[in-house]
Amino acid sequence: MSTSAQGPTRAERVSSMKSLIGLASTVLGGVLAVGMAGAALAHSSAPPKELRAVVNGVADTPQGSLPHAFLNLDVWPDSLAGEHGDDGGPHPDWVSYGPSSNLVLPAHSLVTMTIKQYDTGEAITNPYFAQVHGTVDGTATVDGHPVRAVDPETVGHTFTVHALITDQDPLFVSVPLPAVADESPMLANGYAAPHVITFSFITGGAGDYVWQCEFPCGDGTYAKFGGPMSEQAYMAGTVRVEAKA
Numbered sequence: 001m002s003t004s005a006q007g008p009t010r011a012e013r014v015s016s017m018k019s020l021i022g023l024a025s026t027v028l029g030g031v032l033a034v035g036m037a038g039a040a041l042a043h044s045s046a047p048p049k050e051l052r053a054v055v056n057g058v059a060d061t062p063q064g065s066l067p068h069a070f071l072n073l074d075v076w077p078d079s080l081a082g083e084h085g086d087d088g089g090p091h092p093d094w095v096s097y098g099p100s101s102n103l104v105l106p107a108h109s110l111v112t113m114t115i116k117q118y119d120t121g122e123a124i125t126n127p128y129f130a131q132v133h134g135t136v137d138g139t140a141t142v143d144g145h146p147v148r149a150v151d152p153e154t155v156g157h158t159f160t161v162h163a164l165i166t167d168q169d170p171l172f173v174s175v176p177l178p179a180v181a182d183e184s185p186m187l188a189n190g191y192a193a194p195h196v197i198t199f200s201f202i203t204g205g206a207g208d209y210v211w212q213c214e215f216p217c218g219d220g221t222y223a224k225f226g227g228p229m230s231e232q233a234y235m236a237g238t239v240r241v242e243a244k245a
């Protein structure tokens, strides 16, 4: 969908995003800025196909009755199962999210996400990201069990949405995705049985956000925040919250 009819062109948005990134680097520094810069740089190439949450009914929430939207994602130890094609595209061995990293959510809605996590893992660098943040009741479910955190020693990836410094409604959601055990048997699809993680959060008004895995699972550059960690369609992407047309 073209956004040009609705406001600034994509080039203008990329350029304003770049100045925001400059500000963010100065203020925040370090790892957070590297992650955000990765997502912003990925903006400059054609964005992956949109993956839109599907509204199905309404839900009772702490903010009253809201449309209830659903979105499913997978996380794989390679890039062979998602949007990069059967040959895995330019980096078949890179860890990846799919089926797309370009997410669209409805504004002022309860969003329930289900993530199937197929990858192994290890100890997370920052235990803050082994905790659940920003969900409706501060919990997520892992294989059906409610949790507020997972073992920081065995994390596969995280799904972490954050806002840049703008006047948009804030949105911060971070959910740890526990690692599949190293010795798990492979299923017919070539992957071990995944952990299934679900969580729900409430969106505010329309806005553009970024998401990022906060487990440094990339290549050796930038303390493992390089490679797949800094490219959209692997361990980073965008979240657009859309008002009803």
Ligand SMILES: [Cu+2]
Pocket (backbone or CB within 6 Å): 095, 156, 157, 158, 213, 214, 215, 216, 217, 235
């Ligand atoms: Cu990751």
